[in-house]
Amino acid sequence: MIGRSRWVGYALLSPALVAVGFLIGYPLYLVITTSFRQGKTLDVLRLSALPAGLGNYRTVLGSEATWHSVGVTLVYLVGTIGPAFAIGLLTALLLNRAFPGRRWLRSFILLPWAVPGVIVSIVFLWLLDGSFGVVNALLRQAGWLSTDLAWFANDDTALGAVIVATVWKAYPFFTLTLLAALQAIPATLYEAARVDGATAWQRFRHISWPGIRAAAVLAAILNTLWALREFDIIYVTTGGGPDRATETLAVRIYQEAFAFFRMGTASALGVMTMVFAALLALASMRTLRREYF
Amino acid sequence: MTRSRPWLLALAALAIAAIVLFPVYWMLLTALLPSELTRSRAPVLLPRLSEVSFDAFAAVLARKPVLTWLGNSIAVTLGATVVSLTIATLAGYSLSRFRSRAQQSAGFALLLSKMLPASLIVIPFFIGFSTFGLINHRLGLVLANAAVGVPFATWLMKGFFDGIPREIELAAMLDGCNGAQAVWYVVLPLARPGLAACATYLAIVTWSDFVFARTLVSDPDLWMLTVGMQSFLGEYLVDWPSLMAVGTLSLAPVFVLFLLLEPFLVSGMTQGALAN
Incomplete structure (x- = not known):
């Protein structure tokens, strides 16, 4: 305690408490109260004059569009986390080995994590463009595609295109968490296994995997929560379209609030999304605890 | 660990890096080549170096207020990073050195965020800022970005301070420093890599911000680069070389910062992620 009272501790903490309170706590409170305000208004300052009730929740739960968004969100989450995990694991196993130039190659392989969502969006829009996209050109050359396909504008491919862009940004997080866990495994375990004649697969199955399982579960939870919040990539590439094919909950909340100015239903939808996220986190925490103890 | 075939492994890693960085490479190429080469039915993947030109950059700087967007992005990023980093350093130090109930709440706040x-x-930011006249204000963007950055930045800083042994401060205090001096002259210099990593994290997050910049500001003079880039997409014929030129300008600082500070950032991120 270095002989100081704990008031110093709280004094140092107070700016953070104020920031979190005013800029996260209070907004959260505002979202919850707004979710009970029924009706729509273009003047947000008059929101508190609207009648209160459970109407927004009834509207949201009864709307087919909500359940459509829930479905899109689930496909988006599973479609993103699965491939991102696979690429992350592969790259982590590779980067865990010693080879020349590893420092820089690791940085390059992790780089997509740092690329702003809007840049991810414009680059993939261009790569997958219908007329001049380089992906279409390559597919045509390989003979796998005969027509021009506007990936982000086509009902059937839009969600897949959005997922590909998201996977690209999401996999480095798996790489770096799994890599950290791999590096914590004592090298002697591998040497002992080698002496005993274990194959590469056996070494992975019985040494690497048990060593990284907890980190893998945790990274999957955090990345799922991230993907659930992801807005930039979807909004900039498709705006939730075509015909709502990519309208996840995060995008729908925004459209309700700022395209239709229905702050009440948007907030209700937001509160429900958060409850969903909390349940997801809670459920997976429990699994995680079981992993540890 | 195997020591076998390190060059083969390096080659594999190089191949993977080439594949995953292809989108960035294509952005750069589109910005640097005459548009006939990239806006083509059969684009050239490996052009001759002599074909490189900066015409797209010159054209877009002449036609769009890119420098204004750049200035706004820099101002908001600097502001939000300084504010968040200051708050997070104080709070991270407190959480690291003073055991209290606040620690559990901090973990909870982090998870909530x-x-x-x-x-x-x-x-709620839109509602609140409308009340206080912060809409169409760079300060509003600074506050919004600073707020969302604080929880994770605090957690990062706590992790870095946890790695600095308390005995170092005690020794400084035995030598006659008071508590604040011990922190300022001894602990903070040791935490420099942590501060750099944390600042990088905050700067990248704010630089990337799109939602706040798009919603809390409508005046085109206050647009950040991200919103400026999105505005290209609303046009009937998207000018891809120009857009990729702006994208390149916008990615360049992130690229440099990330490559230099990635080792610190990664060690901090994983500590932060695995600690809770």
Whole structure:
């Protein structure tokens, strides 16, 4: 305690408490109260004059569009986390080995994590463009595609295109968490296994995997929560379209609030999304605890 | 660990890096080549170096207020990073050195912030900022970005301070420093890599911000680069070389910062992620 009272501790903490309170706590409170305000208004300052009730929740739960968004969100989450995990694991196993130039190659392989969502969006829009996209050109050359396909504008491919862009940004997080866990495994375990004649697969199955399982579960939870919040990539590439094919909950909340100015239903939808996220986190925490103890 | 075939492994890693960085490479190429080469039915993947030109950069700087967007992005990023980093350093030090109930609440706040979609939190920001006249204000963007950065930045800083042994401060205090001096002259210099990593994290997050910049500001003179880039997409014929030129300008600082500071950032991120 270095002989100081704990008031110093709280004094140092107070700016953070104020920031979190005013800029996260209070907004959260505002979202919850707004979710009970029924009706729509273009003047947000008059929101508190609207009648209160459970109407927004009834509207949201009864709307087919909500359940459509829930479905899109689930496909988006599973479609993103699965491939991102696979690429992350592969790259982590590779980067865990010693080879020349590893420092820089690791940085390059992790780089997509740092690329702003809007840049991810414009680059993939261009790569997958219908007329001049380089992906279409390559597919045509390989003979796998005969027509021009506007990936982000086509009902059937839009969600897949959005997922590909998201996977690209999401996999480095798996790489770096799994890599950290791999590096914590004592090298002697591998040497002992080698002496005993274990194959590469056996070494992975019985040494690497048990060593990284907890980190893998945790990274999957955090990345799922991230993907659930992801807005930039979807909004900039498709705006939730075509015909709502990519309208996840995060995008729908925004459209309700700022395209239709229905702050009440948007907030209700937001509160429900958060409850969903909390349940997801809670459920997976429990699994995680079981992993540890 | 195997020591076998390190060059083969390096080659594999190089191949993977080439594949995953292809989108960035294509952005750069589109910005640097005459548009006939990239806007083509059979684009050239490996052009001759002599064909490189900076025409797209010159054209877009002449036609769009890119420098204004750049200035706004820099101002908001610097502001939000300084504010968040200061708050997070104080709070991280406190959480690291003073055991209290606040620690558990801090973990909870962090988790909560991970569950709040930016597209949701922007609604109360919009309402609140309308009340206080902060709409169409760079200060509003600074505050919004600073707020969402604080929880994770605090957690990062706590992790870095945890790695600095308390005995070092005690020794400084035995030598006659008071508590604040011990922190300022001894602990903070040791935490420099942590501060750099944390600042990088905050700067990248704010530089990337789109939701706040798009919603809390409507005046085109106050647009950040991200919003400026999105505005290209609304046009009937998207000018891809120009857009990729702006994208390149916008990615360049992130690229440099990330490559230099990635080792610190990664060690801090994983500590932060695995600690809770």
